[in-house]
Amino acid sequence: xxxxxxxxxxxxxxxxxxxxxxxxxxxxxxxxxxxxxxxxxxxxxxxxxxxxxxxxxxxxxxxxxxxxxxxxxxxxxxxxxxxxxxxxxxxxxxxxxxxxxxxxxxxxxxxxxxxxxxxxxxxxxxxxxxxxxxxxxxxxxxxxxxxxxxxxxxxxxxxxxxxxxxxxxxxxxxxxxxxxxxxxxxxxxxxxxxxxxxxxxxxxxxxxxxxxxxxxxxxxxxxxxxxxxxxxxxxxxxxxxxxxxxxxxxxxxxxxxxxxxxxxxxxxxxxxxxxxxxxxxxxxxxxxxxxxxxxxxxxxxxxxxxxxxxxxxxxxxxxxxxxxxxxxxxxxxxxxxxxxxxxxxxxxxxxxxxxxxxxxxxxxxxxxxxxxxxxxxxxx
Ligand SMILES: *Cc1c(COP(=O)(O)O)cnc(C)c1O
Numbered sequence: 001x002x003x004x005x006x007x008x009x010x011x012x013x014x015x016x017x018x019x020x021x022x023x024x025x026x027x028x029x030x031x032x033x034x035x036x037x038x039x040x041x042x043x044x045x046x047x048x049x050x051x052x053x054x055x056x057x058x059x060x061x062x063x064x065x066x067x068x069x070x071x072x073x074x075x076x077x078x079x080x081x082x083x084x085x086x087x088x089x090x091x092x093x094x095x096x097x098x099x100x101x102x103x104x105x106x107x108x109x110x111x112x113x114x115x116x117x118x119x120x121x122x123x124x125x126x127x128x129x130x131x132x133x134x135x136x137x138x139x140x141x142x143x144x145x146x147x148x149x150x151x152x153x154x155x156x157x158x159x160x161x162x163x164x165x166x167x168x169x170x171x172x173x174x175x176x177x178x179x180x181x182x183x184x185x186x187x188x189x190x191x192x193x194x195x196x197x198x199x200x201x202x203x204x205x206x207x208x209x210x211x212x213x214x215x216x217x218x219x220x221x222x223x224x225x226x227x228x229x230x231x232x233x234x235x236x237x238x239x240x241x242x243x244x245x246x247x248x249x250x251x252x253x254x255x256x257x258x259x260x261x262x263x264x265x266x267x268x269x270x271x272x273x274x275x276x277x278x279x280x281x282x283x284x285x286x287x288x289x290x291x292x293x294x295x296x297x298x299x300x301x302x303x304x305x306x307x308x309x310x311x312x313x314x315x316x317x318x319x320x321x322x323x324x325x326x327x328x329x330x331x332x333x334x335x336x337x338x339x340x341x342x343x344x345x346x347x348x349x350x351x352x353x354x355x356x357x358x359x360x361x362x363x364x365x366x367x368x369x370x371x372x373x374x375x376x377x378x379x380x
Contacts (some may be wrong), residue, residue, distance in 0.1 A: 010061020062176040065209035074192025076228035077206030087113030093139040150282035157185030195326030252295035315377035325361035
């Protein structure tokens, strides 16, 4: 089945007792057993819930994974992946990582004895050089946040495959509509379902999908043992959101392309970071690796000050000043003080994240209204 059909039907079937087309919200903590351990597949809701199962099957279908496990948040999903490692293990990751992931790696897992190297992963040579004998995981985020750099998933996956290292991709920014890391050779794909998959800014959730059975056994063990599971209502909303993923993505990307062109020609704008622009350093890789160029972008101002960026961001009416991304509504944010506030200033600037950098998550409103809103805010 093609992607647009899978987004609606993958792993879904009408509910058995009533024929309900959408799975009910199974709001229960436990399940009756006929005799000890004789039951219909569910015993206790931390371990499993049919609404959650429906969501997991749908996401697995979109990522072409054998299995998926859902979590209460994106960071809980990352946390579970990292807990499959042991003290003394080493992880290579990108140097312009999502702030929350960077914080989790350096403040929670580093003190527990897991080592990290953060490198510019747009250069595969640097990834190769950072690999140590104890490297067990390569953590990829592409496009990166907020500079929209593109990491070559296939090249990194080939590097890890011959060394018994797992490669994991945070696919939140692209969504499976634009990019399917497992098809490109990665071992693990992770999502903050809070973003494009949910798509309506009304839930917090995460997911891990893989066809590596040994790894997924460890993840299932984490689900059961550490219990950062999503509630059935949130699973239902995410499931509902995913059914329009392809339609929302199509419109968001169409809008984003027009906005990127508008900003790229604007006299007050210094630089636009968007993989769909010819001047993007990995324009060709993006075109090869992704179905389209996405709906996230960032731009810096000629007047490269926090004050000027703040003025622009507080002047928009259609774009809402808020963290997060991937919803139907367009959002505007300031990475240096918001999403990346937990990254030290030196580290941030070294990675090219300037004070005036503004990030956009382009939604599905009328593009003319979005452009007029930005024009007004830039010239206020
Ligand atoms: C939001 C986000 C996360 C964290 O997900 P939560 O659902 O907020 O816990 C991880 N990675 C990326 C790229 C994100 O945008």
